[in-house]
Amino acid sequence: MPPDHIPAEFGLLPANADEYVITSGAMKGLRGVFTRDKSGAVVGIDLAGRLFSRVPTPSQ
Secondary structure, eight states: OOOOOOOOOEEEOTTOTTEEEEOSSTTTTOEEEEEEOTTSOEEEEEETTEEEEOOOOTTO
């Protein structure tokens, strides 16, 4: 397996609170969007057409 990418920085885009852009690292320039459930809680992110779901912590 290839090594994972190092963590990258991202910025929130001003036009829509749920959109972001990666600002550093190997995926610099890619845009994504936060996904929310019916109550408005963030449950994942969409990056380059792939959905990455949020994993609950033990206290949740």
